[in-house]
Amino acid sequence: xxxxxxxxxxxxxxxxxxxxxxxxxxxxxxxxxxxxxxxxxxxxxxxxxxxxxxxxxxxxxxxxxxxxxxxxxxxxxxxxxxxxxxxxxxxxxxxxxxxxxxxxxxxxxxxxxxxxxxxxxxxxxxxxxxxxxxxxxxxxxxxxxxxxxxxxxxxxxxxxxxxxxxxxxxxxxxxxxxxxxxxxxxxxxxxxxxxxxxxxxxxxxxxxxxxxxxxxxxxxxxxxxxxxxxxxxxxxxxxxxxxxxxxxxxxxxxxxxxxx
Amino acid sequence: xxxxxxxxxxxxxxxxxxxxxxxxxxxxxxxxxxxxxxxxxxxxxxxxxxxxxxxxxxxxxxxxxxxxxxxxxxxxxxxxxxxxxxxxxxxxxxxxxxxxxxxxxxxxxxxxxxxxxxxxxxxxxxxxxxxxxxxxxxxxxxxxxxxxxxxxxxxxxxxxxxxxxxxxxxxxxxxxxxxxxxxxxxxxxxxxxxxxxxxxxxxxxxxxxxxxxxxxxxxxxxxxxxxxxxxxxxxxxxxxxxxxxxxxxxxxxxxxxxxxxxxxxxxxxxxxxxxxxxxxxxxxxxxxxxxxxxxxxxxxxxxxxxxxxxxxxxxxxxxxxxxxxxxxxxxxxxxxxxxxxxxxxxxxxxxxxxxxxxxxxxxxxxxxxxxxxxxxxxxxxxxxxxxxxxxxxxxxxxxxxxxxxxxxxxxxxxxxxxxxxxxxxxxxxxxx
Numbered sequence: 001x002x003x004x005x006x007x008x009x010x011x012x013x014x015x016x017x018x019x020x021x022x023x024x025x026x027x028x029x030x031x032x033x034x035x036x037x038x039x040x041x042x043x044x045x046x047x048x049x050x051x052x053x054x055x056x057x058x059x060x061x062x063x064x065x066x067x068x069x070x071x072x073x074x075x076x077x078x079x080x081x082x083x084x085x086x087x088x089x090x091x092x093x094x095x096x097x098x099x100x101x102x103x104x105x106x107x108x109x110x111x112x113x114x115x116x117x118x119x120x121x122x123x124x125x126x127x128x129x130x131x132x133x134x135x136x137x138x139x140x141x142x143x144x145x146x147x148x149x150x151x152x153x154x155x156x157x158x159x160x161x162x163x164x165x166x167x168x169x170x171x172x173x174x175x176x177x178x179x180x181x182x183x184x185x186x187x188x189x190x191x192x193x194x195x196x197x198x199x200x201x202x203x204x205x206x207x208x209x210x211x212x213x214x215x216x217x218x219x220x221x222x223x224x225x226x227x228x229x230x231x232x233x234x235x236x237x238x239x240x241x242x243x244x245x246x247x248x249x250x251x252x253x254x255x256x257x258x259x260x
Numbered sequence: 261x262x263x264x265x266x267x268x269x270x271x272x273x274x275x276x277x278x279x280x281x282x283x284x285x286x287x288x289x290x291x292x293x294x295x296x297x298x299x300x301x302x303x304x305x306x307x308x309x310x311x312x313x314x315x316x317x318x319x320x321x322x323x324x325x326x327x328x329x330x331x332x333x334x335x336x337x338x339x340x341x342x343x344x345x346x347x348x349x350x351x352x353x354x355x356x357x358x359x360x361x362x363x364x365x366x367x368x369x370x371x372x373x374x375x376x377x378x379x380x381x382x383x384x385x386x387x388x389x390x391x392x393x394x395x396x397x398x399x400x401x402x403x404x405x406x407x408x409x410x411x412x413x414x415x416x417x418x419x420x421x422x423x424x425x426x427x428x429x430x431x432x433x434x435x436x437x438x439x440x441x442x443x444x445x446x447x448x449x450x451x452x453x454x455x456x457x458x459x460x461x462x463x464x465x466x467x468x469x470x471x472x473x474x475x476x477x478x479x480x481x482x483x484x485x486x487x488x489x490x491x492x493x494x495x496x497x498x499x500x501x502x503x504x505x506x507x508x509x510x511x512x513x514x515x516x517x518x519x520x521x522x523x524x525x526x527x528x529x530x531x532x533x534x535x536x537x538x539x540x541x542x543x544x545x546x547x548x549x550x551x552x553x554x555x556x557x558x559x560x561x562x563x564x565x566x567x568x569x570x571x572x573x574x575x576x577x578x579x580x581x582x583x584x585x586x587x588x589x590x591x592x593x594x595x596x597x598x599x600x601x602x603x604x605x606x607x608x609x610x611x612x613x614x615x616x617x618x619x620x621x622x623x624x625x626x627x628x629x630x631x632x633x634x635x636x637x638x639x640x641x642x643x644x645x646x647x648x649x650x651x652x653x654x655x656x657x658x659x660x661x662x663x664x665x666x667x668x669x670x671x672x673x674x675x676x677x678x679x680x681x682x683x684x685x686x687x688x689x690x691x692x
Contacts, residue, residue, distance in 0.1 A: 071654070076649055077651050084646065093660055102650035
């Protein structure tokens, strides 16, 4: 579904991603972990098409198309969804109106008929129950004055409404209490299927107790330096990122020594 | 012939034609004030960013007598939604056209100003007509008064609530020549009365029009006055529009100005709170493009204690448009416990658009709560990306953000017909 090859990207003159490779197949859940500053959020931003980032090398193939050539809204149309780490507050724009526009614009992009008010409402009711989200929240301005938990729940609710092929969830667990994590995870799990995939970006193993990944990758210094199954996350939790850093430094010392 | 000489001739003619009018002496006074002050230049502090001198370099036909070549059918093009249930007052080229106007509310009195000056309302007229001139010591204000032959006088009797709004259409017929129109009105809300006015401006034809309007409003104790001015005139139409409101008793005022088009548009919106516990809300939304210039000058003058005022003006400036906001709050020494708030927020949508904003507070009392602030920025990139990442194309996403920005002003328009109408105008401007 998604193939990232040798991706180099940065912001202004700062290089952040330095040759990242990753492959995600339909039906899989991948988790990317890594210390602060490793490039996790940069990866999410680059994939979703944030303008501030410049891709200098590499390619990203998504369902047979070169993702990097597409505008952010086209990527969404193709089936990519980014759950924001910090969902943006937009005063004066009602959440319902926003989601309705999003759902219908994506349908238009795919050449489908737009949903009328009745069909939209039916879909919304169904997904609201799934996410345990209240009508009053949706009639408020988008994310304005929402609590941290409400914002994240709203992200997953949007995901449920849009029904993407690949969902990238950027630190969806940050700032959530245990109950909120359970609701959010529950939502994600219910949306898992053999046709779609999820990429979780997280600092902590905790989220992975609820959303069990098929693969865990460690991102460090702009590259994926270690991949494994969910046990890798437990190992990281126990030992911290230092053991990875040490391993890499040893490797580099070895490679430097070999060169000499 | 230059404008000054033209005005001189026209003035002499008007005074000769209409020498018995009660307004004659006032005109005389105003014309000498006009000669003294002249047309304000950019050297005048209050006109620093708005150059209207060039407008007076044109030849205008200034119509001072009541004959207009306009039919009710012609007015149809300018009627606002909901007009079937509204009082409609029509001005053509600055002259009140009573034959084209419809009064539906039985408790509403609308008279020619000259007539009101002679009958039972003469005391009110002589006491309140021209009160705005003290505040605006400039030639533009004097020019309107100097040429007042007629205008409207609107009166609401004590404890009468006018359920149907008044729609005022200012129509300028510039099909054949440049027109200078100077509408004038005096509005009086007696104790415990309520009135709502919606006002629009339109120019017919492609010649230039210049409207120099003064509306003076008296709001007595426990009265409620709501006003909404919609400026969506043609790009060949300019105006200086003064709304001067005196709250002579504890009362409520709400004034909204929506400015969407015009060559040079200058609004003077003044509220003088002369009684304790007055409340006033001033809102403005300006959304300009092309070479339009919009200038909003406001004054909130707190004379007595315990008054509350809230002022919010928001601007969206596209292409080469230029904007000015100048908000002045006075808190006089006796006006203790005043709460006065003011905010002006602007979004620049192009590299060539600009806004000059100047909030001003002059406080002479020592126990007050006042705030003012202004911002000028660009469209929120984060918000734009957020919307796009949900599949919403850039153009639509921008529109949604701008409508969101404007919504807290639009939400203040409480007549559903007018709200829908303005929403439609804004959507049209956004190109949707």
